[in-house]
Amino acid sequence: MKVVAVASYKGGVGKTTLTANIGTAIARLGKRVLMVDLDPQANLTFSFYRPQVWRTELADQRRTVKAWFETWRPDTTAPSLQGYITTPPEAAEAISAGGGQLDLIASHLALGDVEMDLTARLGGAQAHRSTRHYFDVYQRLSHGLESLDADAYDLVVIDCPPHFGVVTRAAIAACDHVLIPARPDLLSTLGIEHMLGKLSRFVWEFNRVAELQSGLRPAVKKLDPRVLGVVLIMVQYYRGRPTSFLRRHIDQIDELGVPVFTAMLRASNRAFAGSADAQLPAVLSMETPYEVARELVDLVEEFLRRLGASGLGSEGLRGWRGDI
Template sequence: MKAVAIASYKGGVGKTTLTANIGAAIARLGRRVLMIDLDPQANLTFSFYRPETWRTDLADHRRTVKAWFESWRPETTPPPLAGYVTTPSVVNAAVAAGGGTLDLLASHLSLGDIEMDLTARLGGARAHRSTRYYFDVYQRLATGLASFSTYDYDLVLIDCPPNFGVITRAAIAACDHLLIPARPDNLSTLGIEHLMSRLGRFVWEYNRVAGLQSGMHPAVKRLEPRVLGVVLMMVQYYGGRPTSFLRPYIHQASGLGLPVFESMLRVSNRSFAGAAGTQLPAVLSADLPPEVARELISLVEEFLRRVGAASRMAGPSHRPVA
């Protein structure tokens, strides 16, 4: 079971669009995919559930990631994540023919309260990081994912908040890989640089505390997330190429020392803006413009190559991805 965190330090870069379409495309290939919505804006959740359905069927019945975090009690084993996972009906009807499934651990609009609670448990935003509660906080999501059987899911996609707070760091601690969506502009470039700086600091800190507390937490492994790359989103095209205005920013992204996906997604309100209304990601749409369809297919294929699982995720199977 591979776990990939989709993270950015800036909102409005297409993070949810990227997560939903990659997840749906791979589920259509016959794989078992779990998406975890850790963003309090809940855009990924509302891509698959109408707000009224979310309120009555999920929030009121405590079937959200917020409810799972709230179920933790000190010095006790948390309940399995499976009890909080839902299976959106519309998208699963669309991927069922291939034998795949697309499950969701939904977000909550008050998930920010959990962020504050976890920060307080650490001792505050600037607390000494060798506190006894460090791994109680940062290992929570990893512990939740470990409650699944190896055969439950082939891929887990974690949609992180657009910041590097406690919840995002917990997602990093639970993932194998990191995927970074960005727009080809100066602010996104600055956001990537800041994200990577914070990531490097957190990985160093986490591994340092793991060494200091190896006697108390022998099961905690060193954190070594692999950055799959930067995916450029909302690219404007003219004459079959990105506009000349954007090309310097595309080259700028390539100069950050990170891998950049060759595949990019263009601006297409027709394709992406209405996805929430249909509860189907664009990649599953029957009337997708050919150029957008090609870009989505190319992006998913490149994602699979980069995650190192293309051959194993190419068709129906109940074996996990190695």
């Protein structure tokens, strides 16, 4: 089971669009995919469930990631995530022909309360690294995923909040790989640089605390998440080609030492803005413009190559979109 955290330090960069379409496309290939919505805006959740259904069937029934976090008791075994997993019906029907599985752990609009609770348990935002609750907080999601059957899913994709708070760090501690969406503009480039610095610092800190506390607790596996790269989204096109400004931003990202995906997604309100109304990501919609559908296929293929997922091959990916 490979775990990928989709993270950014800036909102409005297409993070949820990327998560929903990659997860759905791979499930359409016949694989088992679990999406985890850790963003309190819950946009990933609302991409698959209408608000009223979310309220009555998920939030009111305490079947959200917020409810799971709230069942945790200090110094106890992690509660299983199994009872909080849902299957979005429209997406499930659309991918059923390929034999895949697409599940979701939904978010909650009050998930920010969990962030505050976890921060308080650490002792505040500036908590010392030696705090006794350090791993109790940062390994919660990791232990939660470990509570699932080892062969339950081929891929887990985590949609992180647009900042590097406690919940995002817990996602980093649970993942093998990090995927960074960005818009090709100056603010996104600055956000990438800041997030990479935060990521590096957290990995160093986590591993250092694990070393310092090695004699006090069972061995903690050191973190070594690999950044798959930056995916440029909402790219502006002129006369069928990306605008000339794009190269400048790619060069700026290259200077940060992080790879940029060759595949990218153009700005398209028709493809992405309306997809949530149908509870189907653009990659499944036959209303998606040809150019966007082709870019989505290219992106998923490159994602799988970078992931090195021999068991998640993209054979047949183009076949279900006709002659793309």
